[in-house]
Amino acid sequence: MNTRDWPIRAKLTALVIGPVTALLALWIFATSLTFGPALDLLAARTLLYDLGRPGEAVVAELQRERRLSVVQLAGDGTLPALAEQRTRTDQAVAELRRRVDGPDLRDAADDLLNTRLDQLLSALDALPAGRGYIDARKVDRAGAMGLYNGMVNSAFQAFSALATLPDNQINREALALTALGRSRELLNQTDALLAGALTAGRYAEGEHQQLVRTIDNQRFLMETAVADLPDAARAEHRRFVEGEAYVRLHALQDTLIRSRDLPADLDVRAWESSQAAVWQGLRDFELRGADDLTERSVPMAVGILVRLGAAGVLGLLAIVLCLLVALRVGRSLVRRLTGVRTAALDMAEQRLPDVVARLRRGEDVDVAREAPELDHGSDEIGQVARAFNEVRRTAVQAAVDEVTLRRGLNEVFLNIARRSQGLVHRQLALLDRLERRTEDPDELAGLFQVDHLATRLRRHAEDLVILAGAAPGRGWRSPVAAVDVVRGAISEVESYDRVDVGQMQPAGVLGRAVGDVIHLLAELIENATAFSPPGTRVDVTGRSVPSGYAIDITDHGLGMSPQTLADANRRLSRAPDFDPAESARLGLFVVARLAARHGVRVELRLATPAGTTASVLLPTDLVTEEPTIGPDVNPSGPDERRLAKVTRLTTVPRPGAARPAREGPGASVVSLPAGRASSVEPPADGDGLPRRVRRRGPANRARPVVADAPAHRPPEEARRAMSALQAGTARGRRDGARAAADRLPEATTTEPGPPAPASEPPTATERDA
Structure with missing residues (x-):
């Protein structure tokens, strides 16, 4: 980009706008980087109440419906409790859809969460068809488990997308609570597998291995998730796992793991009571942890917004101040430089040509009046103005001297030309008299040549008169x-x-x-x-x-x-x-x-x-x-x-x-008149026109010998x-x-x-x- 021919205002504007624009862009970028996380923290409450609670309710109802569906497939009849549970599940799903379709959740969610929500709703759309297959016994217990596991897994993926908060500690705690929820889901899967086996009186093919893997995964997730909880939460969880219900459930799980078949001495009532107590205890622990995170995120977000507001206001004031200073300094520079430029152009295009024209007309010119002083301060621009003052005075004085010299040169031209004209006129008059008195034709021809040279000299003398600006005589x-x-x-x-x-x-x-x-x-x-x-x-x-x-x-x-x-x-x-x-x-x-x-x-x-x-x-x-x-x-x-x-x-x-x-x-x-054939003899009509006769020379001059006329005239x-x-x-x-x-x-x-x-x-x- 060639900026050489830009006007000074454009150059100064570019110098000012560039840094100010960069500073403003950095301010907007930093503000957006800070403002976005603060809004995410404030949106944590919206996400918890519009997705976390309804989503957790849907997961709980799906887990209950899954157990009853497996039990019904393991038995021969139809369970009346399954129909009631399906009604409760439909109500929970309808509430979740209402919250997801609302403007608050979609506005607070990012792109990843919106994608996960769409996947969750798509998985829930398959629930009616899956129920039909279960009622028609077109699927076995493993198929029913897979159907409900997929929907619950989609729900937990949506919960994982919630853990994108700007604060690392809060984010780790949210991920830990999500892992505890998955551990609780694995515990419920174990209960559903065992309930189907107990109803059928035996494990289906591969159910025991799946039961063992589920128990192992549930214990691993719980141990891993607890490590990221704060100290108070870890202490509370330690007290929970040391409770009677969890210890009894853990022992029963060990019994199931050791026996490849259903243990004959398994206390089913103890399993059901222990599993229900542990499942409910883990659910309450997760909900309390989620509420605690929400309450802690609000003051943190408010603090971030306050600091952001202070920094933003101060940054904006700094930008405005820089812009005002730049504009003031730039306008001052532009005004002063424009003044110098205007003075230079006025001198070059108006004053100096006018001075020269007035000098040529013979008027007197005051150099000081025609080149007034320019005062633009004592900085570099002022120094340039003072230098230009000297240049202007020198230019005007040079114009005066040049016009004076040109006028004197014209006077010299005119004087020389007038003198030459006088001499040439006298010469022409003398030649005219000599031509009248001369009778010898050769001398007359020479006088004619000199006359012609004198005429050309007169024209060249008139050239000098014209160069001097005067008119020829x-x-x-x-x-x-x-x-x-x-x-x-x-x-x-x-x-x-x-x-x-x-x-x-x-x-x-x-x-x-x-x-x-x-x-x-x-x-x-x-x-x-x-x-x-x-x-x-x-x-x-x-x-x-x-x-x-x-x-x-x-x-x-x-x-x-x-x-x-x-x-x-x-x-x-x-x-x-x-x-x-x-x-x-x-x-x-x-x-x-x-x-x-x-x-x-x-x-x-x-x-x-x-x-x-x-x-x-x-x-x-x-x-x-x-x-x-x-x-x-x-x-x-x-x-x-x-x-x-x-x-x-x-x-x-x-x-x-x-x-x-x-x-x-x-x-x-x-054209000659008719009948006139010669110009040297008088015509026959006697019109009296004279003939020019070539005069002879002096008497002592030898008469030239005339040769005979040629027979053929050239x-x-x-x-x-x-x-x-x-x-x-x-x-x-x-x-x-x-x-x-x-x-x-x-x-x-x-x-x-x-x-x-x-x-x-x-x-x-x-x-x-």
């Missing part, structure tokens, strides 16, 4: 198309050329959440490219759902185990505190922070047939109509202008459009041409609209608009146009 005042948000996120990823923008249903994202959503998607796309083989693609799709707008990012890597997936989703479902030990999961932490800031739900699930899909659900309060692109659109902020650079060279995919190009982030392919060249046509068409239309509205001066130049966005590498359109 990027912001938009106007909604931005969802596809442009996705393209902006792709432009901040290293392996942007592996990302495919699939079908994106029209929708817009509110300006206040654009920067954070771009950052969130960039982190997820970065993870998708980092945890999938280099040769695989990452698909990004978007669709409108009843609860908002869902963006799915699917990679085709090895995927995640169910346990890892569940752990990651648990991290993404809430915004945890930053733990420096979890630096390997920094991206998930940033995504969880950004998602919690705007109520965005992010969930990872297994893709089919392999890989992982990250589902981003933008709530309805962040989603709006897709903004229109026209002459009235004027990006006012630097971040809006940079995002415009991302979207100016691409068109928004619509359902049914071709798959986006893979040369650059956000590039897509559209698929890659055709794809680049189609991508250039798409990007140029879209850019030309936007620049034409801006020139008409006279809002963007740079759109009126002969050059086809600004170069690719500073936040992404150059597209295939710009490299090939």
Whole structure:
């Protein structure tokens, strides 16, 4: 049985209940052991008057009826005295049955005595049938003797069961009286055998030997029984056996033993008078001894009960006192230990987290007030309480120090991040100006690469801002198309050329959440490219759902185990505190922070047939109509202008459009109008769309030798041409609209608009146009 996890109340209860229960059980056991014998002594009177006297009367009547039955069988006629004796025997048996069937005797008797009583009643039930056999002379004298001897023997077995009293001396005297009764029964058997022989004039076969054995047994039982009697009883019995009747009977018995036939000189009258006197004298001696035992057992039982009552009361008082002391001490221990436990739990679950939360909110915390003293005495529990006081103060102070350190660390993060952001923004502005002034295509491509690296540096600086608990500085005042948000996120990823923008249903994202959503998607796309083989693609799709707008990012890597997936989703479902030990999961932490800031739900699930899909659900309060692109659109902020650079060279995919190009982030392919076969020459309809012409280098630069065009154009060249046509068409239309509205001066130049966005590498359109 494991008791380690039991509550302290249960353990103390077990400690108390165990000894008290054992003591109570011992008290009950000792009381029952003493109380039972006392009740047996008190029941001795009931047993004597309800079984001893009626049973002895039945035995006496059976002995008389046995003698008359043997005499009748030895003679030729019927004895009138036998009928009268049978009536007296029936009356004695009926009285015995009434006493045995009564509640008093059965309640006072034990199991052995009840069994012996049932055997006695069963033997008496055979008496009517035996009488019939005797009257019909179907049995001889030996059979009649056996019938009555069996019933008398059953009676004496019941008397022997009475001698189970707790007092040894009384028990020995009771057994001695029972032995004297058996000796008297043997004396009566001798008289019955002799009476039958005298009536018949001779012994039947074997009767003399039986007579001799009976006399010997009778004398042996009497000598043995007298040895266990008390001194007064032995003296009385000695006087009895020295009397004239017993001496004469003993002499006549010697005469019968010596003669194998009936002595001719036997004085029958002397035998009958002596035998009757001895038999009656022994019966009176037994009854007086039984009465004496009964009278002596009552005061003995009363004394035992008095001592038992005193011992029982004192034992019960001791048990109650022990129980009260144990309960009081146990309740005190439980109360004090519960107080210490409650204080510990309150500190661990309530006070300490509340102190940490208040410290994070910038509130001041009084250590002494938050960790009050616990006073539980001066014993071991009090010492534990004092030690816990120190632990609580140390824990609160450690929490204050940790939060102060964390706050300072956040300030350091934020300071470094702000400085880095300032430098990166200045770098991006410088790169933007350099891109506008640069005419050499190779230098422009290098500037685009540096621009892309700076954009990624800006995202990592924003990670520090998010770790510090602040908001990044990027912001938009106007909604931005969802596809442009996705393209902006792709432009901040290293392996942007592996990302495919699939079908994106029209929708817009509110300006206040654009920067954070771009950052969130960039982190997820970065993870998708980092945890999938280099040769695989990452698909990004978007669709409108009843609860908002869902963006799915699917990679085709090895995927995640169910346990890892569940752990990651648990991290993404809430915004945890930053733990420096979890630096390997920094991206998930940033995504969880950004998602919690705007109520965005992010969930990872297994893709089919392999890989992982990250589902981003933008709530309805962040989603709006897709903004229109026209002459009235004027990006006012630097971040809006940079995002415009991302979207100016691409068109928004619509359902049914071709798959986006893979040369650059956000590039897509559209169907060409009928009859338009090239993207490098003006169309025949003269729509006035400009062409981007690759500028030549400086004058002193050697002109490259152009090889003859191959007779068969490879698929890659055709794809680049189609991508250039798409990007140029879209850019030309936007620049034409801006020139008409006279809002963007740079759109009126002969050059086809600004170069690719500073936040992404150059597209295939710009490299090939």
